[in-house]
Amino acid sequence: MSKTITIDGKVIPFEEGQTIMDAAMAAGIYIPHLCHQPEFTPHGSCKLCTVKVNGRNCSACTFPAMDGQDVLSETEELINDRRKITQMLFVEGNHLCPGCEKTGNCQLQAVGYHLNMLDNHFPLFYPDREVDASHPDVMLDQNRCILCTLCVRASQQEDGKNVFAISGRGIDKHLIANAESGLLKDTDLDATDRAAHICPTGAILVKRTGYQVPIGQRIYDHKEIDQVSLETEHLQHGE
Amino acid sequence: MANKIRVATTSLAGCFGCHMSFLDIDERMLQLAEVVEFDRSPLTDIEHCTDCDIGLIEGGVCNSENVHVLREFRKNCKILVAVGACAINGGLPALRNHIPLEECLNESYIEGIGVENPKIPSDIELPLLLNQVHPIHEVVKIDYFLPGCPPSADVFWKFLTDLIEGREPSLPYELVHYD
Ligand code: SF4
Ligand code: SF4
Ligand code: FES
Numbered sequence: 421m422s423k424t425i426t427i428d429g430k431v432i433p434f435e436e437g438q439t440i441m442d443a444a445m446a447a448g449i450y451i452p453h454l455c456h457q458p459e460f461t462p463h464g465s466c467k468l469c470t471v472k473v474n475g476r477n478c479s480a481c482t483f484p485a486m487d488g489q490d491v492l493s494e495t496e497e498l499i500n501d502r503r504k505i506t507q508m509l510f511v512e513g514n515h516l517c518p519g520c521e522k523t524g525n526c527q528l529q530a531v532g533y534h535l536n537m538l539d540n541h542f543p544l545f546y547p548d549r550e551v552d553a554s555h556p557d558v559m560l561d562q563n564r565c566i567l568c569t570l571c572v573r574a575s576q577q578e579d580g581k582n583v584f585a586i587s588g589r590g591i592d593k594h595l596i597a598n599a600e601s602g603l604l605k606d607t608d609l610d611a612t613d614r615a616a617h618i619c620p621t622g623a624i625l626v627k628r629t630g631y632q633v634p635i636g637q638r639i640y641d642h643k644e645i646d647q648v649s650l651e652t653e654h655l656q657h658g659e
Numbered sequence: 660m661a662n663k664i665r666v667a668t669t670s671l672a673g674c675f676g677c678h679m680s681f682l683d684i685d686e687r688m689l690q691l692a693e694v695v696e697f698d699r700s701p702l703t704d705i706e707h708c709t710d711c712d713i714g715l716i717e718g719g720v721c722n723s724e725n726v727h728v729l730r731e732f733r734k735n736c737k738i739l740v741a742v743g744a745c746a747i748n749g750g751l752p753a754l755r756n757h758i759p760l761e762e763c764l765n766e767s768y769i770e771g772i773g774v775e776n777p778k779i780p781s782d783i784e785l786p787l788l789l790n791q792v793h794p795i796h797e798v799v800k801i802d803y804f805l806p807g808c809p810p811s812a813d814v815f816w817k818f819l820t821d822l823i824e825g826r827e828p829s830l831p832y833e834l835v836h837y838d
Contacts, residue, residue: 516751517837518744518808524838533835539741539804540748543797546756635838644832 425489427471434485441469441481444493445653450646451493452502452531454509454620455568456481458653460577463569467505468531470498503535511542514549514563515621521630522622524638528566530645552597555604557611557627565595565623575615583609595623663696664823666715667708667736670701671725672752672792673718676809677743678702681715683812694823708735713822716801717742719749720793724786733799738822741801742815744808744837746794753792760790803828807836 422433425440427449434443439462444451455466464482471480472492480493492498509528517523549562567586572595575583583604587596599606609616611626619625635641639648670678678701684691699708708714714736720726733739744750755763769777795801805814814834821828 510748514753515748515837516744516754519751520838529837532837533832536830536832536835538747538806538830538835539796539801540794541796544748544753544794546749546753546791548757641836642833 423485423487425485425487425491427491428494438485439481440471440473440478440483440485440489440491443485444480445650448650449493450650451480452534452645453481453649454527454531454566455570457570457574457618460570460573463573466509466566466568468502470501470505472498499535502531503537504541506532506535506537507539507541509566511540511544512547513566514546520564520622521625522564524635524641525633526622526640527620527645528564530640530648533640534645547591549594552604554606555609558604558609558616559625559627560595560597560604561623561625562594563623564621566621567593567595568620570618570620571595571615571624574618575609575613578614581608581613581615583607583613583615664694664713665698665711666695666700666713666819667698667711667732668700668702668715669717669728669732671716671718671728671746671795672721673743673745673750675701675717677717677746680807680809680812681742681815684816685812687812687816691819695819708732711736712738713819714739715742716740716746716795719745719752720789720795720798721752722786722788726789726798729795729798738802739799740803740805740818741795742805743810744806747796747804747806748794749792750808756791760788764788805830808838810834811836 424431424433425443427444432443432447441451441453441456445458451469451471453469455463456469462481464479467479469480470477473483474490517529523529551562552560569586572584572586575581582598585596585598586593588594596602597604597607616624616626668678697703698711699705708731714732716729716732716739720729741747745752749756764779768774768779805818807814811834814830817830817834818828
């Protein structure tokens with residue numbers, strides 16, 4: 421008998437070593453996530469994937485699936501929590517979507533759309549953040565960084581480099597480029613690296629590509645992130 | 660119709676783009692006019708609002724006058740609505756939040772390229788600038804939010820018809836955009 425968990429009452433099988441997120445994705449169930457991509461070691465920092473496991477809140481992307489677990493995901497309470505988390509991510513940075521190249525292709529924005537987030541709720545921080553345009557082909561705009569570490573992991577785990585890291589603590593936490601100057605141009609980052617393309621937001625952008633697809637015809641303009649995620653990430657995962 | 664629904668609108672630190680988008684409901688405006696009457700609004704030139712049912716606010720708060728207008732709306736409108744990106748998060752005008760006010764004024768009126776007769780405007784009639792631009796929910800309680808830069812005509816239409824017909828307003832996925 422294979423082992424199973426239930427998610428919102430639906431029985432789904434899992435294999436030893438899978439997380440709740442893995443099992444859900446394999447079964448075609450979308451759990452909202454931003455800091456998770458199936459190919460990279462889970463990081464568990466954005467908390468958007470919070471689910472209730474046997475009555476306790478856990479991050480689905482890091483929590484191992486275990487036989488008989490009762491997982492709740494699409495409850496009103498958890499959806500509200502996720503909306504609040506997304507609002508916090510927005511107010512902690514500077515997200516002016518109308519002027520952002522990533523708009524329409526941005527996962528942070530798409531999660532906001534998915535959760536029907538219509539306002540920011542919290543007072544805005546308007547933090548002072550750096551923009552690094554020194555690299556000839558890649559641009560780093562910290563105003564939009566949500567510290568998901570996907571670029572850090574992609575650089576290490578897929579590109580075999582070590583271009584990015586997180587530095588500082590608490591409200592001062594920020595992304596750094598690993599070069600003595602701290603500038604992206606002095607790292608070995610190439611525009612073809614996975615790290616240059618993995619950012620779920622518009623913090624890392626490949627230059628001169630931002631408006632190749634017009635606004636209004638972009639990924640999430642007409643398709644919800646749950647569908648996009650299951651179609652694309654599920655495939656990567658199944659391989 | 661005896662009791663029309665009274666709507667007031669204003670643009671604070673906005674570009675009137677949201678108002679233009681509202682006008683994009685085109686001929687539906689005639690349908691709206693059957694049940695709605697405009698109070699204070701750039702569309703009517705009425706200067707102060709009296710008892711209203713719905714107040715639509717475009718733009719964030721960037722100067723002292725914006726604060727007074729916003730409070731007047733809150734006092735007089737049963738339902739107050741933040742319309743567009745700037746009302747919701749400050750929008751483009753909030754880009755100046757990272758630059759000290761003095762530097763902004765110097766750049767605009769003293770040292771900027773092409774400035775003639777350099778002088779920072781100080782007429783007593785001019786409202787004083789706030790140090791930072793703020794979204795309106797930081798100043799008064801807001802009942803509903805219509806995101807978008809601008810929200811499309813269909814967003815205005817959906818929201819207003821929901822309210823007028825007594826439904827809880829809601830925006831489906833296709834109508835929610837932050838850009
Ligand atoms: S990164 Fe995403 S949420 Fe932030 S400004 Fe750009 S499009 Fe908007
Ligand atoms: S730059 Fe992008 S990928 Fe890197 S940590 Fe920030 S949000 Fe994540
Ligand atoms: S996706 Fe699980 S914590 Fe970010």
